[in-house]
Amino acid sequence: MTGVATQVRRARNTSWLPVSFALAQRSLIGVLRIPAAVIPLIAMPIFFVVAFSGSFSRLSSLPSFPTDNVLNWFVPFAILQGSAFAGFGTGFATVRDIETGFYDRLLLAPGSRVGLLVGPVLASLVRATFTVAVVLLFGAALGADLPGGVVGLIALWAAGLGIALISTGWALGLVFRVPNQRAGPILQIGIFFSTFLSTGNVPLADQTGWVQHVARVNPLTNILAMARQGFLGEVTWRGTWPGLVAIALSSVVLWLFAVTGIRKLTP
Amino acid sequence: MTVAVLDAHEVRIGRRQAVDQARALARRSVVGTLRQPQVWLPGLLFPMFIATVNTSTMGKAVHIPGFPPVDSLLDFLLPASITQSVLFGGLTAGSDTALDIQTGFFDRLLASPVSRTSILVGRLAGASVTGALQAVVFMVVYGIFGVRIAAGPAGAVLLIVFAMVLALVIGGFAAMLALRTGSAEAVQNVFPVTFIGLFISSAFFPTELMTGVYRSIARRNPITWMVDGMRHQVIVGLDWSEAATSLAVAAVLAVLAMFGANRALQSRLRRAT
Numbered sequence: 001m002t003g004v005a006t007q008v009r010r011a012r013n014t015s016w017l018p019v020s021f022a023l024a025q026r027s028l029i030g031v032l033r034i035p036a037a038v039i040p041l042i043a044m045p046i047f048f049v050v051a052f053s054g055s056f057s058r059l060s061s062l063p064s065f066p067t068d069n070v071l072n073w074f075v076p077f078a079i080l081q082g083s084a085f086a087g088f089g090t091g092f093a094t095v096r097d098i099e100t101g102f103y104d105r106l107l108l109a110p111g112s113r114v115g116l117l118v119g120p121v122l123a124s125l126v127r128a129t130f131t132v133a134v135v136l137l138f139g140a141a142l143g144a145d146l147p148g149g150v151v152g153l154i155a156l157w158a159a160g161l162g163i164a165l166i167s168t169g170w171a172l173g174l175v176f177r178v179p180n181q182r183a184g185p186i187l188q189i190g191i192f193f194s195t196f197l198s199t200g201n202v203p204l205a206d207q208t209g210w211v212q213h214v215a216r217v218n219p220l221t222n223i224l225a226m227a228r229q230g231f232l233g234e235v236t237w238r239g240t241w242p243g244l245v246a247i248a249l250s251s252v253v254l255w256l257f258a259v260t261g262i263r264k265l266t267p
Numbered sequence: 268m269t270v271a272v273l274d275a276h277e278v279r280i281g282r283r284q285a286v287d288q289a290r291a292l293a294r295r296s297v298v299g300t301l302r303q304p305q306v307w308l309p310g311l312l313f314p315m316f317i318a319t320v321n322t323s324t325m326g327k328a329v330h331i332p333g334f335p336p337v338d339s340l341l342d343f344l345l346p347a348s349i350t351q352s353v354l355f356g357g358l359t360a361g362s363d364t365a366l367d368i369q370t371g372f373f374d375r376l377l378a379s380p381v382s383r384t385s386i387l388v389g390r391l392a393g394a395s396v397t398g399a400l401q402a403v404v405f406m407v408v409y410g411i412f413g414v415r416i417a418a419g420p421a422g423a424v425l426l427i428v429f430a431m432v433l434a435l436v437i438g439g440f441a442a443m444l445a446l447r448t449g450s451a452e453a454v455q456n457v458f459p460v461t462f463i464g465l466f467i468s469s470a471f472f473p474t475e476l477m478t479g480v481y482r483s484i485a486r487r488n489p490i491t492w493m494v495d496g497m498r499h500q501v502i503v504g505l506d507w508s509e510a511a512t513s514l515a516v517a518a519v520l521a522v523l524a525m526f527g528a529n530r531a532l533q534s535r536l537r538r539a540t
Binding site: 206 | 316317319320321322323324325326327328331333463466467471472476477478479481482485
C-alpha cells in the first residue's frame with residue numbers, strides 16, 4: 001500500500017511537463033476541430049476594431065487624445081480583448097472536460113496536478129499569440145501603424161500574453177468552483193467590467209466622474225498603456241514597468257484563485 | 268353570438284374566445300418574465316451600465332463640433348438604451364417560445380381547444396407590454412439623473428409606442444426562429460447579430476461624426492432611422508414627421524416579422540398533424 005502511494009507521489013512529482021504539453025496540444029487541436037471557438041479569438045476582436053474605430057473615429061479630436069489615427073488607439077485594445085478570450089476559451093474547454101467526466105480521469109491519473117494548470121496556460125499563450133498576429137495584420141491593413149517598431153510589437157505581444165495568463169487564472173479558478181456552463185456569463189462579465197472601466201475607449205484625462213477613479217486603479221489601464229506604447233510613439237521603460245507589475249500582481253492573485261480552486265475540486 | 272373562426276388546425280373558436288385566449292397567454296408571458304428577475308434584470312442593467320460608463324468616459328464628446336446639441340451624453344443615449352433593452356427583451360420572448368416547445372407546453376396548447384393564432388399573438392402582445400414597461404423604467408431612471416424629454420409627455424408616449432412596436436419586431440423574428448428550430452439556444456445565438464446591428468448604427472454615436480464606409484452602412488441601418496426619430500423627440504422637441512418615420516420603419520419591420528413568425532407557426536402546425 002505504502003509502495004503504491006510512493007509510486008503515485010513520485011509520478012506526480014516528475015511528470016508535469018509532458019502532461020502540460022499534452023494538455024496544451026489537446027486544447028489547441030480542440031480549437032481547430034471546433035470552428036466556433038475561433039470566433040472569440042479572431043472575429044470578436046476584428047469586430048471591435050471595425051466597430052470602435054468606425055463609431056468613435058472622431059474621439060481623436062478630444063483634447064487629450066494622444067493620436068490622430070483612432071485605429072492606433074483601438075487595435076491594441078481589441079487585441080487585449082481577444083487575448084482575454086483566449087484564456088476564457090481554455091476555461092470553457094475545462095468546463096466541457098469536467099461535464100463529460102474526462103477531467104475526473106485526469107484527476108485519477110497518477111500525473112502531476114501542476115500539469116493540469118500549466119497545460120491550459122500554454123494553450124492560452126499560443127491562442128493569444130495567434131490573436132495578436134491576425135488582429136495586428138488586420139489593423140495594419142485598415143491603416144494602423146506602429147511607430148514603436150519591433151520593440152513596440154514586443155510590448156504588445158507581452159501585454160497580450162500577460163492578459164492571457166491572467167484570464168486563464170480567472171477562468172480556471174472560476175470553473176473549478178462553478179463546474180458547469182453557468183460559469184460562462186460570470187467569466188464574460190469579469191472581462192466586460194474590467195475593459196469598460198479602464199482606458200479602453202478614451203484616455204484618463206478625458207474621462208469624468210467615478211469611472212475615471214475606477215479606471216485609474218484598474219490594472220488593465222497600465223497593461224493597455226504598455227500595449228499601446230508602440231502605436232503612439234516610442235516604447236519607454238517608464239511606460240512599460242507599470243504594465244509588467246500589473247500583470248505580475250494580477251497573475252499572482254488570480255493564479256492563487258485557480259490553485260485553491262483545483263484543491264476544492266479534488267477530494 | 269360568436270363568430271366561428273376556423274384556423275389551420277381545424278379548431279373552431281369564437282372570435283371573442285380567441286381574444287380572451289390571446290389576452291391570457293399575453294398575461295402569462297408578462298407574468299412569466301416578471302417572475303424571473305434573472306431574465307429581465309440584465310436587459311435593464313446592461314444598457315444602463317453601458318450608458319453610465321459611456322457618459323463618464325465619452326461625456327466630453329458632446330463638445331465635438333457636429334455633435335447634436337445635448338446637455339449630457341445621457342440625453343443622447345436614452346433612445347439607444349430603450350432600443351438595446353427592448354432588443355434583448357424581445358429575444359427573451361423568442362427563447363421562451365422555444366422553451367415552451369422544448370418543455371412540451373406548446374404541444375399541450377395544441378392539444379387543447381386554443382386558437383393557434385392566439386398562441387403567437389399572446390406571446391407577441393406580452394413582449395410588447397414588456398417593452399412598454401422597459402421604456403417607462405428607462406425614462407424614470409434617466410429622468411432622475413437629469414434627462415428631460417424635450418417633446419414633453421407626447422414625446423414620452425411616442426417612446427413607449429416605439430418600444431412596443433420594436434418589441435413586436437424583435438419578438439416576431441425571435442418567435443419565427445424559435446418555431447422553426449425549437450431551440451432556445453438558436454434564438455440566443457442571434458444576440459451577437461442584434462449587438463452588431465446596434466453598434467453599426469447611430470445608437471451610441473451620431474452618424475455625422477462617423478467616417479467612410481462605416482458611416483454609409485450606419486446611415487442605411489434601419490436601427491439608425493428608428494433611433495434618430497425618437498432621439499429627436501428627446502433632445503430637440505416634438506416633431507411628428509420624425510416620429511412618423513421612426514414608427515413607420517418599426518411598423519414595416521414588425522409586419523414582416525409577424526408574417527414570418529406566422530408562416531413558421533403554420534409550418535410547425537403542419538408538421539405536428
